[in-house]
Amino acid sequence: MGACFQTICDNFNTDIHEQLNAANSPMGGSGKNIHRQKQEKSQWECPICTYQNDNSRTRCEMCQQGQRPQFSSDITSTPASDVFHSPDLSKSSTPHASKPYALHQENERTVYIQDLPTNIKDSAELEKRLRHRIKTVCHLEPVDIKCYTSFGIGIILVAQVQDKKYLVKEVGTITLHTDGSDKISFVATLELISYIVLDGKQDKGGTHLLTTEEISRRWSELYKGERLCRCDQLNIQFPNIYRVISVSLDQLLKIKQNPDFAIGDQFARVYICADCSFLEDLPRALSEDQLRRAIGISIKKSSLSVSSLYVQLNKQTGNACVLATDAARPWSVESHLMIGDKSYSKKNSLSCRLSLHPISPSFSIEKIINHPAFAGEVINYKQNGENLILELTREHSQVPERFQIGT
Structure with a gap:
């Protein structure tokens, strides 16, 4: 991503130098040439998704994240260092970019794909296939398509609001190939699920397990005030893993460059869209x-x-x-x-199992399965001697350690 940003900045610098040379040369200083050069600069390329935006827009129409680079609108003989400055990627050119990317900011013409096929690694090839398939199956021509294969996410910009409603509500799902393989689904909003793993699998040597509030607070500190939509401990069997939900693709693109961070005396790594x-x-x-x-x-x-x-x-x-x-x-x-x-x-989830002891092999299993403590949620069982293992449909935290079933 850093190389992509550098290329974009270098291109802008090249354009500015060419305009300055034309303005200062005997053959290129006319008002017509300057006017022509200004018209060529009527669009800007998003540094995040590379979509070509009209110069009147300050935020990318495609991904809603990229900001219009700042460069001089008046071509003069001012030195290039005064005309153009490479954008500071840690700051925004608009006053609202530091705020979290909320769902209400979704572009009315943006459609998302959260299940891109895993067997096509070339983003350009995947974008080409998606465009062809949408045009063939849905009889709709997308304005632009951007795929992030490492995340499994696709972004589609359509021409009209009705096109978005058609893809999301009426079409819903299509296959990428005529043989019915590689299904993709169209959704109206983007929910990005990632995982944070703390170094150290369990509480040892006085190192405490972090709360979800501590994780969320540290996330906000690191990523300029952008808060997680949700943060939960994944499972009691793996207490050092946290499931987090965010909606800012721009945020995750930044995290991808450096997924490791410190929180207190512990280290953590983010697994983006895992x-x-x-x-x-x-x-x-x-x-x-x-x-x-x-x-x-x-x-x-x-x-x-x-x-x-x-x-x-x-x-x-x-x-x-x-x-x-x-x-x-x-x-x-x-x-x-x-x-x-x-x-x-x-x-996708761990089975909920409960061990009961002692249970005689001659005891009626039906009495246990039908006991009110389990509310009829026993889906399987296995007995080994006097140990009876019940598999339940969900976790039962209210079952007492000791209770009487009967004779």
């Missing part, structure tokens, strides 16, 4: 490195960095949490993982 999944009942002897290699083999990636694939094992339960983003995004479409000769199903 797929979060779980694997249950894994072999107790399995290590995290072995699990990473197995996932890499399943998606045909021999080497995956920790920044794109994070795995964490809970040795007590035999469960694992997997966060996949960027180069590891193909994991998001996998349904299972082979470890040795056994297949393990990939799950």
Whole structure:
């Protein structure tokens, strides 16, 4: 992204120098040439999504994030250093850019895709295919399309508000290919789900687990007052992982350049727009490195960095949490993982299990399943000696540690 910004700035500098040379040369100082050069500058390119905007707009019409670069509107013989200054990317050219990008600021003609296919890495090629498919299937010509393949997100600018309503409410979903593969969905608003992982898997040596309020406050400090829409601890089995929701794509583009940050005496890493999944009942002897290699083999990636694939094992339960983003995004479409000769199903959430002891093997399981404490939510069970494991549809925090079932 930094290289993209530098290229844009260099292009602006080149344009200004050419205009200055024309204004100061004997053949190029006429009012006609200056007028022609000003007309050529009637559009500006968004430094974030590269959309060409009319010069009258101060904010990008496509992504609603990029700001119009500041350059002199009057071409004179002033030195180039006084005419053009490379934009400070940490600041905004408008007074409202430091405020969070709220849902009410959505462009009325912007449509979003949050499930881009993982098998096409070339953004330009994907944009071309999307345009062709939308035109063929929906009989609609988009004004512009921008894809962020590392995030799995697409942004479409349509010509009219009615076009947005048509894509979102009437079309809803299309396939990218005629064989019905690679489904994509059109949505009206953008909800960006990311994950923050604290270094250290559990509370050790007096290091306390951070609250969601502490995470949100630090996020706001780092990213210029932009607050998270929501922050939750992912699961009690993985207390150092937090699920966060934001709506600012511009914010995430900045975070992608430096996803690590400190909070108190702890370090954290952000996994942007990551797929979060779980694997249950894994072999107790399995290590995290072995699990990473197995996932890499399943998606045909021999080497995956920790920044794109994070795995964490809970040795007590035999469960694992997997966060996949960027180069590891193909994991998001996998349904299972082979470890040795056994297949393990990939799950979106962990099963809720309850251990009851002692339960005699001769005792009627039906009495337990129908007990009011479980409200009829037992979906499976397994007995090993006097230990009975119940699998429930949801977490039951109100079940007492001791209660009598009967005889």
